[in-house]
Amino acid sequence: MDVELKAITKRFGAVVANKDVTLQVRAGEVLGLLGENGAGKSTLMNVLCGLYRPDEGQIVINGTPVQFTNPGDAIAAGIGMVHQHFMLVPVFTVAENVVLGVEPVGRLNHLDLKTASAKVREISARYGLTVDPDALIETLPVGVQQRVEIIKVLFRSADVLILDEPTAVLTPQEVEDFFGIVRSLRDAGKAIIFITHKLNEILEIADRISVLRAGRIVGESDPATATKADLAEVMVGRPVHFEVDRSGAAPGDAMLVIKDLTVLRDDNTIAVDNVSLTVRGGEVLGIAGVQGNGQSALIQAITGLMPAARGTIRFLGQDITHASVRARHKLGLAHIPEDRQRMGLIPDFTVAENMVLDSYYDPRYARGPQVQWDAVNQWAATAAAAFDVRTTSVFAKAGHLSGGNQQKLIVARELSRDTKAVIAAQPTRGLDVGSIEYIHSRLMAARAEGDAVLIMSSELDEILALSDRIVVMFKGRIVAEFDANVEKPEKSQIGLAMAGVAA
Amino acid sequence: MNGAETLQRPNAAIDLGARRRTRIVGAILILLAAFVVVVLGDAPGDATFRLSRPRDVWVLPDLIVPAQPFIYIAAALTAFLGARQFLRGGGRWTTLSLGLGLGLGVLAFLVWATAGNAFSLTGMLQATMVRAVPIALGGLAAVMCERVAVVNIAVEGMLLAGAFTGALMGSVVGGWGGLLSAVVIGGLFGFILAALVVTYRMDQIIAGVVINLFVLGLTSYVSSQVFAEMRHLNNAPVFRAIDIPLLSDIPVIGPMLFQQNIFVYGALIMVAVSTYYLFHTRNGLRARAVGEHPRAADTLGIDVYRTRYLHVTIGGMIAGFGGAWFTLGSVGRFDENMTGGRGFIGLAAMVFGRWHPVGALMAALVFGFTDSLQQKLALLQTPIPSEFLAMAPYVATIVVVAGLIGRARPPAADGKPYVKE
Ligand SMILES: Nc1ncnc2c1ncn2[C@@H]1O[C@H](COP(=O)(O)OP(=O)(O)O)[C@@H](O)[C@H]1O
Ligand SMILES: [Mg+2]
Numbered sequence: 001m002d003v004e005l006k007a008i009t010k011r012f013g014a015v016v017a018n019k020d021v022t023l024q025v026r027a028g029e030v031l032g033l034l035g036e037n038g039a040g041k042s043t044l045m046n047v048l049c050g051l052y053r054p055d056e057g058q059i060v061i062n063g064t065p066v067q068f069t070n071p072g073d074a075i076a077a078g079i080g081m082v083h084q085h086f087m088l089v090p091v092f093t094v095a096e097n098v099v100l101g102v103e104p105v106g107r108l109n110h111l112d113l114k115t116a117s118a119k120v121r122e123i124s125a126r127y128g129l130t131v132d133p134d135a136l137i138e139t140l141p142v143g144v145q146q147r148v149e150i151i152k153v154l155f156r157s158a159d160v161l162i163l164d165e166p167t168a169v170l171t172p173q174e175v176e177d178f179f180g181i182v183r184s185l186r187d188a189g190k191a192i193i194f195i196t197h198k199l200n201e202i203l204e205i206a207d208r209i210s211v212l213r214a215g216r217i218v219g220e221s222d223p224a225t226a227t228k229a230d231l232a233e234v235m236v237g238r239p240v241h242f243e244v245d246r247s248g249a250a251p252g253d254a255m256l257v258i259k260d261l262t263v264l265r266d267d268n269t270i271a272v273d274n275v276s277l278t279v280r281g282g283e284v285l286g287i288a289g290v291q292g293n294g295q296s297a298l299i300q301a302i303t304g305l306m307p308a309a310r311g312t313i314r315f316l317g318q319d320i321t322h323a324s325v326r327a328r329h330k331l332g333l334a335h336i337p338e339d340r341q342r343m344g345l346i347p348d349f350t351v352a353e354n355m356v357l358d359s360y361y362d363p364r365y366a367r368g369p370q371v372q373w374d375a376v377n378q379w380a381a382t383a384a385a386a387f388d389v390r391t392t393s394v395f396a397k398a399g400h401l402s403g404g405n406q407q408k409l410i411v412a413r414e415l416s417r418d419t420k421a422v423i424a425a426q427p428t429r430g431l432d433v434g435s436i437e438y439i440h441s442r443l444m445a446a447r448a449e450g451d452a453v454l455i456m457s458s459e460l461d462e463i464l465a466l467s468d469r470i471v472v473m474f475k476g477r478i479v480a481e482f483d484a485n486v487e488k489p490e491k492s493q494i495g496l497a498m499a500g501v502a503a
Numbered sequence: 504m505n506g507a508e509t510l511q512r513p514n515a516a517i518d519l520g521a522r523r524r525t526r527i528v529g530a531i532l533i534l535l536a537a538f539v540v541v542v543l544g545d546a547p548g549d550a551t552f553r554l555s556r557p558r559d560v561w562v563l564p565d566l567i568v569p570a571q572p573f574i575y576i577a578a579a580l581t582a583f584l585g586a587r588q589f590l591r592g593g594g595r596w597t598t599l600s601l602g603l604g605l606g607l608g609v610l611a612f613l614v615w616a617t618a619g620n621a622f623s624l625t626g627m628l629q630a631t632m633v634r635a636v637p638i639a640l641g642g643l644a645a646v647m648c649e650r651v652a653v654v655n656i657a658v659e660g661m662l663l664a665g666a667f668t669g670a671l672m673g674s675v676v677g678g679w680g681g682l683l684s685a686v687v688i689g690g691l692f693g694f695i696l697a698a699l700v701v702t703y704r705m706d707q708i709i710a711g712v713v714i715n716l717f718v719l720g721l722t723s724y725v726s727s728q729v730f731a732e733m734r735h736l737n738n739a740p741v742f743r744a745i746d747i748p749l750l751s752d753i754p755v756i757g758p759m760l761f762q763q764n765i766f767v768y769g770a771l772i773m774v775a776v777s778t779y780y781l782f783h784t785r786n787g788l789r790a791r792a793v794g795e796h797p798r799a800a801d802t803l804g805i806d807v808y809r810t811r812y813l814h815v816t817i818g819g820m821i822a823g824f825g826g827a828w829f830t831l832g833s834v835g836r837f838d839e840n841m842t843g844g845r846g847f848i849g850l851a852a853m854v855f856g857r858w859h860p861v862g863a864l865m866a867a868l869v870f871g872f873t874d875s876l877q878q879k880l881a882l883l884q885t886p887i888p889s890e891f892l893a894m895a896p897y898v899a900t901i902v903v904v905a906g907l908i909g910r911a912r913p914p915a916a917d918g919k920p921y922v923k924e
């Protein structure tokens with residue numbers, strides 16, 4: 001089955017999410033749809049699967065124009081979508097989720113779950129999608145849940161499969177398995193639209209690539225000849241540097257000194273075990289480690305969100321072990337937290353309000369107990385422009401920004417004042433190349449100004465690209481240390497240390 | 504290696520929690536045994552329980568229990584269950600022991616109160632069923648709404664509207680006409696609630712409170728201004744009990760389940776039908792999906808708004824039927840605010856019953872049991888102040904069912920409006 005989108009335009013109020021988008025996909029091929037976060041990929045696909053109605057333009061299937069008034073119409077026409085955020089009912093079984101909406105029934109409208117399970121088994125066997133039809137969704141790992149989503153689409157005999165950022169939640173091993181599934185579907189004659197912002201993946205899996213930027217199609221390319229750099233440039237709209245310039249390391253005095261620090265979790269188990277660290281001005285210290293080895297607790301102890309059970313934290317010569325968060329902040333400690341939605345900002349507050357979460361009480365924005373909104377809004381607009389936060393206005397809800405812009409908003413708030421140390425946890429998790437590049441450049445700028453920079457990340461590439469020195473945490477302890485300015489460490493060396501294998 | 508470790512940790516925490524619960528239950532049971540001995544220990548004479556009434560077909564002999572020995576044995580058993588909890592309780596035993604212990608406690612109490620007296624057990628069980636009906640129906644109405652994620656605080660108002668309409672229309676056009684009108688009015692208020700919260704996305708709690716206040720105000724006004732003058736408008740026929748042939752002759756069970764009026768039969772049938780509907784039919788599965796993950800339902804072509812309208816309206820009709828019980832099923836006359844919070848108890852029954860129709864019925868029965876026990880005890884003239892006895896049903900509903908059933912999970916989208924784009 002061939003599907004064509006013709007000149008689709010979709011607006012949300014003043015936001016134009018898609019503008020004049022034309023796209024086609026044929027049976028037996030994988031179309032890669034590439035675009036940064038917020039480019040409008042999900043919106044376009046929600047139009048194709050009948051969830052949104054286009055403001056302009058038309059959908060053509062096998063040469064005949066069609067109109068979908070609800071997702072049921074699109075399903076009936078053979079279009080199935082695996083959404084970025086899974087559309088599974090957690091308390092239902094796999095079989096119940098798969099048949100929902102097209103349930104086989106017997107007499108008295110009685111649900112025929114036996115037939116449903118049998119069908120699920122049959123589809124599993126045909127496409128190599130192993131899953132137990134009677135398992136509850138909430139007990140399954142995300143990789144398996146994704147298979148359920150695909151079975152769901154196949155159960156409705158879809159010929160066109162839309163996969164919206166399917167690899168975002170998968171581990172590298174799961175991604176390989178997943179690509180195998182996609183290829184077998186393609187070979188079975190399905191048309192597949194594969195959405196991603198990851199360049200490696202699109203080059204590996206797509207037969208054809210279309211690039212979406214700011215709601216428009218800005219280029220098409222052939223994965224056989226295209227390079228990562230070309231694609232990145234089309235996607236972002238300017239040349240992208242994958243390498244971070246780390247020249248001119250000029251470490252100064254020790255600014256952040258941690259000694260014998262122990263931090264306990266809520267249940268009194270040890271999260272950080274007797275850790276000592278020093279970060280000097282003008283250097284980046286990277287903390288590597290598999291998630292759950294105490295890195296988060298260490299960062300939260302430094303920023304004052306978790307109490308230290310033992311040991312001291314000194315910042316600029318002062319003991320801040322038990323200082324309040326605001327006191328640390330006033331000393332010049334900036335914190336880019338791990339979870340931007342939960343710790344970094346308040347999604348229901350506006351961009352302007354989020355910009356002053358840390359400084360609304362400052363005489364610049366407040367007269368006594370009264371907030372001076374004019375001053376706040378003005379400053380927020382300036383900061384948003386300076387830090388490339390793309391938003392319709394400073395009055396937009398922060399929760400409506402794309403992930404990259406939310407993160408840039410946090411970076412703007414934290415770095416636009418006079419900082420002495422920057423603590424960044426997972427600063428680019430889930431972001432597109434453009435935002436990653438931007439945030440990296442800002443962190444390096446802080447380093448150039450002589451700040452002490454501490455970065456925690458589970459992406460080893462990121463740690464390697466940014467850090468002057470690297471420490472590896474395992475089970476709450478520091479198990480290895482590398483000086484990247486002396487000799488660039490091998491990835492495998494760090495990887496072994498992360499797995500707890502002594503060097 | 505590391506993954507396995509992080510996976511084990513939460514389990515260990517859960518284990519600790521379970522062990523603590525085991526111990527707490529053990530302590531409660533031992534305290535209960537002590538209470539039974541110390542407070543109820545002095546009960547001279549025999550307690551006589553009548554299992555049959557003189558005119559019954561099959562007459563069972565009276566159950567005569569020597570009070571003091573029974574109370575001591577009950578206390579000993581409860582203490583044994585409690586001690587067992589500390590030694591090797593846990594798992595299913597925890598809930599089972601608590602249930603048994605509480606049951607023994609209630610029996611001991613009953614024997615103590617009846618000591619030297621006679622008491623009709625059959626009559627009390629029959630009354631239990633009757634008193635449970637409006638609560639079970641209120642709970643069932645709420646289950647229907649919350650399963651599609653609409654919180655229905657307005658159950659109380661819908662019961663009251665059903666009671667009022669039943670009395671008024673029952674007086675004018677007769678019992679069946681009154682019942683039908685009550686159902687229609689309940690459905691109408693359900694539809695209004697759906698319109699307010701689904702289409703206009705009004706806060707669900709506030710919409711419910713508005714309906715409750717509106718119905719209370721209107722019915723109170725009419726009953727004090729109009730009914731006071733024109734008594735013939737507030738004088739409806741009452742549905743009498745219908746004996747089911749054969750089944751009604753079974754001792755004890757017969758009078759409780761098969762010598763009742765259509766409200767009791769209606770409630771039992773509705774509970775059965777809605778259980779089948781929600782958990783074994785296509786539309787039930789879709790309704791539950793709308794309550795758990797409306798967006799997922801939407802992406803599969805299920806109309807979220809229509810589903811919500813439909814089920815909230817049905818919930819309203821059930822509540823209207825339950826409301827008619829107050830007038831057409833019992834006294835035939837409407838009094839100001841005569842539902843007296845039964846709708847809210849129904850909501851509690853829904854929560855304790857884990858959003859399941861049968862669970863809601865069970866919780867309603869616990870309430871009904873304590874309520875009728877309380878009435879009987881007032882007649883037996885025990886030394887307990889009547890105010891405390893009147894409190895008992897509410898306290899018992901909370902303690903027993905919360906203790907036995909534990910934490911339940913409401914539908915995930917409960918109370919949240921669904922916005923399409
Ligand atoms: N329901 C919505 N209401 C308002 N704006 C929206 C909505 N959904 C998406 N947008 C906006 O449309 C743009 C495109 O979003 P989206 O399609 O999710 O991008 P992508 O999937 O490429 O990351 C973004 O600017 C986003 O903020
Ligand atoms: Mg998206």
